[in-house]
Amino acid sequence: MKPVITAFEASPDGGQGLARDMRVRWALEEVGQSYDVRLLSFAAMKAPAHLRLHPFGQIPTYEEGDLQLFESGAIVLHIAQKHRGLLPTEENARARAIAWMFAALNSVEPPIFDHDIAMIIDQDKSWHHDRMVVVEGRIRDRLRVLSHHLGDADWLDGGFSAADLLMVTVLRMLHGTGLLDEFPFVARYVARGEARPAYLRAFDAQRAVFLASQRQK
Amino acid sequence: MKPVITAFEASPDGGQGLARDMRVRWALEEVGQSYDVRLLSFAAMKAPAHLRLHPFGQIPTYEEGDLQLFESGAIVLHIAQKHRGLLPTEENARARAIAWMFAALNSVEPPIFDHDIAMIIDQDKSWHHDRMVVVEGRIRDRLRVLSHHLGDADWLDGGFSAADLLMVTVLRMLHGTGLLDEFPFVARYVARGEARPAYLRAFDAQRAVFLASQRQK
Incomplete structure (x- = not known):
């Protein structure tokens, strides 16, 4: 079907x-x-x-x-x-991959989505800059953890999984902000995802x- | 174990x-x-x-x-x-319940969590009020949809499930803001969750x- x-x-x-x-x-x-x-x-x-x-x-x-x-x-x-x-067959590895799926959407995406929203609806406000400092700080906190976790590993936890798919689509929203460039391990991780056929x-x-x-x- | x-x-x-x-x-x-x-x-x-x-x-x-x-x-x-x-046994109903779990955490929680953050870290800023108007607008958009979807149904989709568990814990963060009171179907839904043994x-x-x-x- x-x-x-x-x-x-x-x-x-x-x-x-x-x-x-x-x-x-x-x-x-x-x-x-x-x-x-x-x-x-x-x-x-x-x-x-x-x-x-x-x-x-x-x-x-x-x-x-x-x-x-x-x-x-x-x-x-x-x-x-x-x-x-898209998910490991071994039961514990599968549960861990699903945990990283939730991490992508519930721990990493919210501050990044806030950045998008702030660029769209707050940009004309006098406090836009102040607000962006707060949002970018929260994003850097997440990127720092991801960078430390990834190091030079290809993917979040073993082989490529649905967690990497979601995480890369979330992190791609930062293209053009300069934030990914501050974390080379993360930038290369995103590029690896974007290079998949x-x-x-x-x-x-x-x-x-x-x-x-x-x-x- | x-x-x-x-x-x-x-x-x-x-x-x-x-x-x-x-x-x-x-x-x-x-x-x-x-x-x-x-x-x-x-x-x-x-x-x-x-x-x-x-x-x-x-x-x-x-x-x-x-x-x-x-x-x-x-x-x-x-x-x-x-x-x-915590999940229906029928396959399609189970997939729908999981969709509502993601909705709770990825569509409803982010603006509510923003409200929490704004109360903690932006409260002394001159633009705090302006910012809260934006955040509360986004929360009301979500509550309006939930209210319309729930009507006087007990739970999101048939019987109580893990989706209701997550959604109620997310919505509870709004206690004390007055926002739940604007949507009686949602307020009663939260109260139903909080009354479970x-x-x-x-x-x-x-x-x-x-x-x-x-x-x-």
């Missing part, structure tokens, strides 16, 4: 692969599962038909027969549990959607 | 059950699994022995034989997968630790 995911018709990131459908596309590419994409306008994301799939009116969603899922982390975990290749296929697929949306303007 | 978790020796929340060991205690109580607790000072949390268990130097951790886990969401998921009672046992256990720490002063 070919799953169907949703994605932005015209992604606000300009096709940089920062929208959360990238995580799901990458996971599906890693396990070799083909998929269809239903593109949504901003209006369609808030319409009743989509809110039945995603209560928060966002992308991505995942439909596979009777199953309907939202939350990119949950979708990636579902794909990783259903197919081989499955990543590149997913990146190209989402970029093609954005480029098509520009041509229609 | 009796698991061992870690918790604050003297929780900064004053025993209100807002520290993240509460989630793990509650899950263990729901499934009837007894556990031991190793209490940590702030200094011990940042010491090498603990950093080997939890790279970010926080609580809780979970040890069970050879398995060592961190991240409260991952620990609750591990407990829910190992025991009956397993919740009360977990709450009393963490509170006893805090009270003991006060007596030793």
Whole structure:
């Protein structure tokens, strides 16, 4: 059964692969599962038909027969549990990889997402700079830990897993901020993720959607 | 095998059950699994022995034989997968419950945690009020969706699950802000969670630790 995911018709990131459908596309590419994409306008994301799939009116969603899922982390975990290749088979190693999935989304992403939000909605405020000092401090705290943990290891815990997939997509949001450059082990880790063939296929697929949306303007 | 978790020796929340060991205690109580607790000072949390268990130097951790886990969401998921009672057995319902676990931690908690942080570290800033308006707006967006989704249903998706456990612990952080009172369906949902016998046992256990720490002063 070919799953169907949703994605932005015209992604606000300009096709940089920062929208959360990238995580799901990458996971599906890693396990070799083909998929269809239903593109949504901003209006369609808030319409009743989509809110039945995603209560928060966002992308991505995942439909596979009777199953309907939202939350990119949950979708990636579902794909990783259903197919081989994204989680270790040994029970304890698998639980540890899932712990790192939660760490990516619950310990590392929140301050990084705050940085994004601050750049979007606070930029004209007189206190924007003060606020950024606080946010960047919290991000550096996380990057310092990741750098220490990774050292020159390729991945977070043994082989590449769904945890690395999520962590790399989270850390990529920092491109252009200079923060990754302060932590070379982390920067090289992100680059390793971005060099994977499955990543590149997913990146190209989402970029093609954005480029098509520009041509229609 | 009796698991061992870690918790604050003297929780900064004053025993209100807002520290993240509460989630793990509650899950263990729901499934009837007894556990031991190793209490940590702030200094011990940042010491090498603990950093080997939890790279970010926080609580809780979970040890069970050879398995060592961190991240409260991952620990609750591990407990829910190992025991009956915290996740539906039907496959699609189980995947949906896990989606709501991620929603609690990745879509609902971040703005609520920002509120906490803003109260702790930004309160003396001239822009504190401006910042709170932004944060509270983001929280209300989430509560509006939850209220609409819940209506007068008891739980997020059918019977009580690990998703409700996480969501209630996240929403409880809003006690005292007045925000829950604006959404009566959500407020009643939180109260339902807090009335569960397993919740009360977990709450009393963490509170006893805090009270003991006060007596030793």
